[in-house]
Each structure stands twice: as C-alpha cells, then as structure tokens.
Amino acid sequence: MPGSFNMSDYKQTCAEFTWEVPPSYNFARDVLDRWAADPDRLALWWVDDHGNEDKKTFRELSDAAQRFCNVLEAQGVGKGDVVVVILPRLVEWWIIHIACLRMGAVISPGTMQLTAKDIRFRLQAADGRCIITTNAVAPRVDEIYSECPTMTSRILIGGEREGWIDGHRALSEAHDRFPAADTAADDNAILYFTSGTTGYPKMTVHTHASYPIGHTVTGRYWLDLRPEDLHWNLSDTGWAKAAWSSFFGPWICGAAVFIHHSDRFDPKKTLQLLDQYPITTFCGAPTIYRMLVLEDLKAYRFAHLRHCVGAGEPLNPEVIDTWKEATGLTIRDGYGQTESVLLVGSFPCLEPRIGSMGKPSPGFDIQVIDDMGNILPPHKEGDIAVRVRPHRPVGLFKEYWRDPEKTAAVFRGDWYLTGDRAYRDEEGYLWFVGRADDVILSAGYRIGPFEVESALLEHEAVAESAVVSSPDEVRGEVVKAFVVLRPGFMPSDQLANELKEHVKEVTAPYKYPRLIEFIPSLPKTVSGKIRRVELRNREWKEHRNS
Known part of the structure; x- marks a missing residue:
C-alpha cells in the first residue's frame, strides 16, 4: 500500500496500488499500538447532550x-x-x-x-x-x-x-x-x-485483513484523512458504516474520532457541534444532509470543516448545491456494502459528477457486467461487479457464515455481484440505477421485506402481505406494506396504525411500514411467488407522475 495519506493523481494511484497482507495481522497490535507509542496522540473525543466530554x-x-x-x-x-x-x-x-x-x-x-x-x-x-x-x-x-x-x-x-x-x-x-x-x-x-x-x-x-486492512482505501482516499484530522461519522454503532468511518478508516490514518452520544438525531444540534468543535471531516447518510439543509445554514460557521462525504444513495443536486453554498464544500459520494469496504467513490482528486457514485477505489476492478459476466459498454445498464479472479481484493467479506449456498449465489464466474445495478459513462464514472433485489434502504437502514412480512403475518388480521420501497423526499425511501386482510376484518386507519405498532413490537422498530395499503389480492407468478417488483414499480411510477 502506498505511504501517502491522500491521492493527488487518481490514475497513478490506482496503477501503483498493491495490497500488502502479512500472514499474521492484528489491528490492535499493528496499528493502534503503533499510534499509542505517542502517549499524547488523541484518538477519540466524546461529547453528549448534557455538556459532558471525554477525550482518550x-x-x-x-x-x-x-x-x-x-x-x-x-x-x-x-x-x-x-x-x-x-x-x-x-x-x-x-x-x-x-x-x-x-x-x-x-x-x-x-x-x-x-x-x-x-x-x-x-x-x-x-x-x-x-x-x-x-x-x-x-x-x-x-x-x-x-x-x-x-x-x-x-x-x-x-x-x-x-x-x-x-x-x-x-x-x-x-x-x-x-x-x-x-x-x-x-x-x-x-x-x-x-x-x-x-x-x-x-x-x-x-x-x-478484509476490514482492518481493506479500509485503507476508505480512510486514506475517500475520507481523505490525515493524522491531524478530527473526523465525525454519524452512523449508528450497530451498522457496518461505523466500522468504516468511526473505527478502521480514521485510525488507520491516525486521525481522531469525534463522537456525539444522543438518543436521537437533531439537525440543529449537529450544526451547532460542527460550529463549536474543530471537526475537519464529516460523514453522513443522504438523509442527514437532506435534514441539515432545511435549517438556516447561514447561522453557523464551518471554520474547520474541509471535507464532507455521503454514502448509501445518490444525493439530490439541490442538497449538494445548498450545502456547498454554506460551507464551500462538495459532498463526495461513496459506494460500498456491509460485505465490502469502499468500492466506488468521488475522490477529492476527481472532478465531481453530481449524481454519480464516482470511480472505482484503488485496489479494485469494478465493472458493469451482463448476465453472462461480459463487461458492458458505456451507458448500458448491468450488474455492479467486483473482479475476484485471478486475484481477490482484500476488502471483500470472507463468506456468509454457515451458508455456502448464499455465498455461492453472489459470485458469477470471475465476479462478485453486489446486487446493485448501474451504468458507466465514457469517462469511467459509475451511475447508480437501483438494487437488483427487493431490499429497502431507508435513511441508511437496510431492511429486508421478509422480516416485515413475517411480523405482519403474526397479526390476526393479516392473511398476506408484500413489502416494498416507496419514495420519500427525506429518507430516500420508506417501507410500504400491501396487506390482504383475513375474512371478518375491514380496512381502516385505526387498523393500519395497529399494524404499524405491532411490527414495532415484533421486530426492530426501524423496520416498521410507514405506509400501509389494503388490497384484495397480491400479484403473483404462476408458481405462486409474490411479485414485489410489480408493486414496487407501480409505487415509484406513481411518485414520478405525481
């Protein structure tokens, strides 16, 4: 891996990049203990909503x-x-x-x-x-x-x-x-x-190796971190993004992590903290930025902030413009998964293309491929794929533990399939089209329809349900449930609210359907499988036409 902590020339960095993985590796010993040799080097700056602070x-x-x-x-x-x-x-x-x-x-x-x-x-x-x-x-x-x-x-x-x-x-x-x-x-x-x-x-x-070494590209090149930085990532500790940007990425680079402990997200408080503390780099989901730009940004100073990134979905151009007008900074997009480190990014050395995911990370061969594994020409939509043969890049997961069938299902020939679709333009920028599956990504939360449908079926009123994404201006998309009722139950707002509360109790509350529509039957294939794609396409088409 290169010794520099940033990237000034994209092509040169990609050409020279090599993964260096020793047979034995321990992040605590090989990285953190090295920084700990300096007894005064700040690693963590913690604050809460009550004025308490702790530095480590x-x-x-x-x-x-x-x-x-x-x-x-x-x-x-x-x-x-x-x-x-x-x-x-x-x-x-x-x-x-x-x-x-x-x-x-x-x-x-x-x-x-x-x-x-x-x-x-x-x-x-x-x-x-x-x-x-x-x-x-x-x-x-x-x-x-x-x-x-x-x-x-x-x-x-x-x-x-x-x-x-x-x-x-x-x-x-x-x-x-x-x-x-x-x-x-x-x-x-x-x-x-x-x-x-x-x-x-x-x-x-x-x-x-896969996260502790793989997040070199996340920390050095996308987050653009340096040893003197104070980095703030807003991700929940339960998600892989916290490992990306609150742990491995910053500490690989020797940067300190800023932490705000609070029960809920408050856009005003977030802006106050960006104004009050010497935070230099900032990472938030698109939902966060959409909420921040609704505030009076002119009331705050961003004296220390030099770099901002967002991940999870493309950001609206108007949000990027509003943020840049207030801070002077372009929000740089990034793309990756729980299964990976940063795969594609709008790196600081690249001219930003608003709406694009950016270009492949150093150390990765990312292509758009067809069903046969062939690389597609520009502007042809296909599957986002990572080349794993003859050399598998470090920053990919090892496997789906104890599930060889699901592990095998995400590989096609020489490629690992991310499950997302995109196209590439003539200059090599990738443009996200959508997921190839039915997983819902709402405000940074990844929600599988099966879990919500299973929770709904535990209610006595529900005969069948299908859960899909529905567009939302703030969260990007929200969970919508199409529900078929059992005989003896009638649709009502009261029943819809009861079902929402029921799901909150049965599974993690962030998964509950914010929208419920009662319908007489669900569209199905000849083999009886629910056609979620039909419901999802209808939902998004109605939004575009409204």
Whole structure:
C-alpha cells in the first residue's frame, strides 16, 4: 500500500496500488499500538447532550482494551468466540472492539433497536459466547437467555443487574496487560447480520485483513484523512458504516474520532457541534444532509470543516448545491456494502459528477457486467461487479457464515455481484440505477421485506402481505406494506396504525411500514411467488407522475 495519506493523481494511484497482507495481522497490535507509542496522540473525543466530554488518547484506549481482554478471558471468552455488542455511542463500544480484535474474539455489533426475538436469532445463529449491552437492552436479553445454550456471560455497561457482570467494576479491577493474539490475516474477526430478500439476516464474516486492512482505501482516499484530522461519522454503532468511518478508516490514518452520544438525531444540534468543535471531516447518510439543509445554514460557521462525504444513495443536486453554498464544500459520494469496504467513490482528486457514485477505489476492478459476466459498454445498464479472479481484493467479506449456498449465489464466474445495478459513462464514472433485489434502504437502514412480512403475518388480521420501497423526499425511501386482510376484518386507519405498532413490537422498530395499503389480492407468478417488483414499480411510477 502506498505511504501517502491522500491521492493527488487518481490514475497513478490506482496503477501503483498493491495490497500488502502479512500472514499474521492484528489491528490492535499493528496499528493502534503503533499510534499509542505517542502517549499524547488523541484518538477519540466524546461529547453528549448534557455538556459532558471525554477525550482518550490511543495509549489510554489501548490500556483500557487490554484490561477488557482480561475481563472477557475471565468470563470464558477465547480466540474465535463470538461476542455480541449492543451499545450506543459510548466510549466502551470502541474499547470493547479493540479488546476483541486484540484477543482474537469475533465481534458481532447490533443496533439498540433489536427486539428479544432479534437478539435470540443472533445469539443462536452465531453460537454467541458473550453479550455486552446496557440496562435498556438487558431485559430483552434476559427474556431469551435460557434459549441460547452457547452463552456463558452477560456484561452490563452502566449499572448493576442480577445475573450480569458489572462491566465498569470488572474493568477497574482487571490486570492492565494482555499480549495481542497472533491472529492470521484470514481468521474471522467481525460478524455482521445483513438483511436480504428472503429469510432472516445473513451472517457476513470479515477477517483480520478484509476490514482492518481493506479500509485503507476508505480512510486514506475517500475520507481523505490525515493524522491531524478530527473526523465525525454519524452512523449508528450497530451498522457496518461505523466500522468504516468511526473505527478502521480514521485510525488507520491516525486521525481522531469525534463522537456525539444522543438518543436521537437533531439537525440543529449537529450544526451547532460542527460550529463549536474543530471537526475537519464529516460523514453522513443522504438523509442527514437532506435534514441539515432545511435549517438556516447561514447561522453557523464551518471554520474547520474541509471535507464532507455521503454514502448509501445518490444525493439530490439541490442538497449538494445548498450545502456547498454554506460551507464551500462538495459532498463526495461513496459506494460500498456491509460485505465490502469502499468500492466506488468521488475522490477529492476527481472532478465531481453530481449524481454519480464516482470511480472505482484503488485496489479494485469494478465493472458493469451482463448476465453472462461480459463487461458492458458505456451507458448500458448491468450488474455492479467486483473482479475476484485471478486475484481477490482484500476488502471483500470472507463468506456468509454457515451458508455456502448464499455465498455461492453472489459470485458469477470471475465476479462478485453486489446486487446493485448501474451504468458507466465514457469517462469511467459509475451511475447508480437501483438494487437488483427487493431490499429497502431507508435513511441508511437496510431492511429486508421478509422480516416485515413475517411480523405482519403474526397479526390476526393479516392473511398476506408484500413489502416494498416507496419514495420519500427525506429518507430516500420508506417501507410500504400491501396487506390482504383475513375474512371478518375491514380496512381502516385505526387498523393500519395497529399494524404499524405491532411490527414495532415484533421486530426492530426501524423496520416498521410507514405506509400501509389494503388490497384484495397480491400479484403473483404462476408458481405462486409474490411479485414485489410489480408493486414496487407501480409505487415509484406513481411518485414520478405525481
């Protein structure tokens, strides 16, 4: 990998880029301990809504993580064991991630919105050994804990609870040294659950190389980070984007991470923090920017801000223009997945094409291909694909754990298929067209229709349902459910609201259908499969014509 921390010439950087992966690699030892050699180097700057602040150096985080390694080891957690971490933006989230990497345990992050049913599925599917969370989630864990035979430990961050280890007390009493495990580069390191079109979420496995080394391109080239930067990423800790831009990307570059701990997103507060703190680089979902530009941007100063990026979907040109008028900065788009690092980006050295995803990341051969695996000419729509033969790039996931069929399904010949469609223009810029499947991406959340449909079917009034995306100006798209009722039930606003609340209780609340339409029957194929695509196309066509 090149030694510079940014990219001035796109073609030259891509031509010279090589992946360097040693047989043994441990991010805590090989990156964080190196930065910790300087005892004063800032790693993390944490604030909350009540005026509380906490700053941690790399040395302090390394010391705390070593203590937590000893806490986990005392609880029977060893190399290769899965540790489920469900925490908000607390400093402990970062400490625990470092600790797991250091000792070779497998981290499995989750959002605070997970229900007891969601947690049970994850613990059982992953053979979870330990779960770490707060008092807000602990009752849901207790509800299903006896059904998870591989679990040996529950650790609580903040407070005490019967049957749980007090994480703060255990950390304060633990020994302060723990040698880093000699993890192989292809050992499992991170386990994310990602929604698909059918069935429950897939277990996406990353290794000690695929994210810890692969995010070099994310941090150095797209986020354009330097050791003196203070980077703020707004992603929820339960999503892979937090690993991208709140952990690996910045710390590969020696930049400090800014963290705002809050129960909800507040655009005014966000702008106040950008004005108040020396934040130099900023990463947010398109939904965030759409909400920010509705505020009076002239009331704020952006004295330190030098670079802004967005990911998840293309941003509206008017939003980009409004933001640039206020800050002088163009929001640079980026594209990737839970299964990957940054694959395509509007890098700072490129002339931006508003609406384009940008160009392929260094180290990746990204093409638009047809059903036979042939590369398509410019302006021909096809599948976004990553070349994996003869050389597989580092920043791709290892597999869908314990599901060889789903793993095999995303490969076609020499290519890994992202599941998204695009076209390329004559200058090599990629333009996103849409997903090739039915997964809904709403305000940065990836939502599989199957889970919402399954939740709806648990209600006594629902005979059938089909869940699709519906366009939304702020969130990009929202979940819409088409519902066929059982005999004896009649459509009403009251019933629609009841179904929404029901879904919130059965599965994670962010998945609930914001729109419900009652219909007499669902369109189906001759084999009886629901044609979601027909409903989705109708929904988007009506929006375009309105």
